[in-house]
Amino acid sequence: MVTFLGMPARAPRGVGHLRGDQPFPAAAREALANSQLRRNVGHATTTIRGKSAAVIGELPDWQQLREAGSAIKADVMARLPELLKQLEARVTEAGGVVHWAADANEANAIVTSLVRATGSDRVIKVKSMATQEIGLNEALEAAGIAAVETDLAELIVQLGRDKPSHILVPAIHRNRAEIREIFLRAMPGVDPALTDEPRVLAAAARRYLRETFLSTKVAVSGANFAIAETGTLAVVESEGNGRMCLTLPDTLITVMGIEKVLPTWQDLEVFLQLLPRSSTGERMNPYTTMWTGVTPGDGPQEFHLVLLDNGRSAVLADSVGRQALHCIRCSACLNVCPVYERTGGHAYGSVYPGPIGAVLSPQLTGIEDNASLPYASSLCGACFDACPVKINIPELLVHLRNQAPHPAAERAAMAAAAYTMDHPKLYAAAQRAAKLARIAGRRGQGLPRPLSGWTAARDLPELPKETFRQWWAKR
Numbered sequence: 001m002v003t004f005l006g007m008p009a010r011a012p013r014g015v016g017h018l019r020g021d022q023p024f025p026a027a028a029r030e031a032l033a034n035s036q037l038r039r040n041v042g043h044a045t046t047t048i049r050g051k052s053a054a055v056i057g058e059l060p061d062w063q064q065l066r067e068a069g070s071a072i073k074a075d076v077m078a079r080l081p082e083l084l085k086q087l088e089a090r091v092t093e094a095g096g097v098v099h100w101a102a103d104a105n106e107a108n109a110i111v112t113s114l115v116r117a118t119g120s121d122r123v124i125k126v127k128s129m130a131t132q133e134i135g136l137n138e139a140l141e142a143a144g145i146a147a148v149e150t151d152l153a154e155l156i157v158q159l160g161r162d163k164p165s166h167i168l169v170p171a172i173h174r175n176r177a178e179i180r181e182i183f184l185r186a187m188p189g190v191d192p193a194l195t196d197e198p199r200v201l202a203a204a205a206r207r208y209l210r211e212t213f214l215s216t217k218v219a220v221s222g223a224n225f226a227i228a229e230t231g232t233l234a235v236v237e238s239e240g241n242g243r244m245c246l247t248l249p250d251t252l253i254t255v256m257g258i259e260k261v262l263p264t265w266q267d268l269e270v271f272l273q274l275l276p277r278s279s280t281g282e283r284m285n286p287y288t289t290m291w292t293g294v295t296p297g298d299g300p301q302e303f304h305l306v307l308l309d310n311g312r313s314a315v316l317a318d319s320v321g322r323q324a325l326h327c328i329r330c331s332a333c334l335n336v337c338p339v340y341e342r343t344g345g346h347a348y349g350s351v352y353p354g355p356i357g358a359v360l361s362p363q364l365t366g367i368e369d370n371a372s373l374p375y376a377s378s379l380c381g382a383c384f385d386a387c388p389v390k391i392n393i394p395e396l397l398v399h400l401r402n403q404a405p406h407p408a409a410e411r412a413a414m415a416a417a418a419y420t421m422d423h424p425k426l427y428a429a430a431q432r433a434a435k436l437a438r439i440a441g442r443r444g445q446g447l448p449r450p451l452s453g454w455t456a457a458r459d460l461p462e463l464p465k466e467t468f469r470q471w472w473a474k475r
Helices: 024-032 035-056 062-078 080-093 104-118 129-134 136-142 152-159 176-186 198-215 241-247 265-279 312-316 321-326 332-336 338-343 354-365 382-386 393-403 408-421 424-434 468-473
Strands: 097-101 122-125 146-149 218-221 225-227 232-237 251-257 287-292 302-308
Touching: 024 035, 024 338, 035 265, 035 332, 035 338, 062 080, 062 265, 062 321, 080 097, 080 225, 080 302, 097 104, 104 129, 104 136, 104 218, 104 251, 104 302, 122 241, 129 136, 129 251, 136 146, 146 152, 152 176, 152 198, 176 198, 198 241, 218 241, 225 265, 232 241, 232 265, 241 287, 312 321, 312 354, 321 354, 321 393, 332 354, 332 382, 338 354, 354 382, 354 393, 382 393, 408 424
Parallel strands: 097 302, 122 146, 122 218, 218 251, 251 302
Antiparallel strands: 225 232, 232 287
16 A cells, blocks of 8 residues: 655545534633633643753753754655655564555554454554544444553543543543542442542552453554664653553554654654653653564564554645644643643644644644634744744744635735735825724724624724824924
């Protein structure tokens, strides 16, 4: 199966989790009304921010690391076809099998057929944004195959029949009392006397998962990085569940977005410093698992790598928008975003919430399907300052706003404003006429219809008594 980089195709509709049921403004209003969610998210993001800032402050060369990460990613985007071919060759030489998936439908079909070929009706999963993006769990379920999430937060979301709300901590919107209730209701064999103490909840999950690890022969993972030079895949995580999934089963299937490739082994050292500090606030990840193909008698004896496009070539084709593909899924931008902190992740309608989701999801799906997301930001720039690979998210937001479809009346108004500003005499006359607006409304109040939509979410600024031209003429 072949996919051609540089021939843009968007993520297909009707499969996966990149499109919401309603636009962001409507979903955000519902989220803002949920005070418990706001408390949960606010507490969690504040805690992560503090931990991250402390360990980042220990590195005198943090800004140089960011520059290096950004440069490596820019190089990857410039040579992506070449690097992917090299990766395929190295993985194949090491005993793995590489599959190319143009979109979510192809990826789901490939994984489903591979699992069926093993005769297994259950898989264990390492936390993976890519498999959530394509809706793999649903596709497997439709084929009669159970997928068990082994990351604690993902397990909570799965048992609660919920949706993830954060890239790093999918159950960030749940508190421990809610988690206890989910475990009592949905976890097989749980002690009815279960309390909401964190260690007790963790122990209950550990007992349930340990039995699952030891009795399941197929695992599905994502990948944080892939090294083109050696064919090595890497997964970093904090709980050890990933290590169990990547070493115990007979068959391992990895679904990886094509942008995750790195050129050389040495490049990896930059990201193994950037990622843990930006994501979990740790100096290094407790578990960093790397594997290259198949090793006889050690670990999975069958390895498949599914390289997923699903709209990434379309993003790559945009010389400005392609920097969204630099993302290493650390979630630092979510933890500093004032909009995300108040709405949580579900309001974004995509598996990628927060600032990075506001620019990545519309590009993967096409701006028409997520037209409101680029406006889910105050353009404060905190996300750019926090991003470990220096993705200029505010620039991307403005770039996508220019591409978003606008109502005819708005387009006409902007065209008229542009024409007026391009003609000095007409602009001066408009400035004089604008003084009449002092009668129409005052600061803190809205404009009358049909202009009231503009002031629905912003104050009307106080107009000066004289224009700059008038002030300048007096001098």
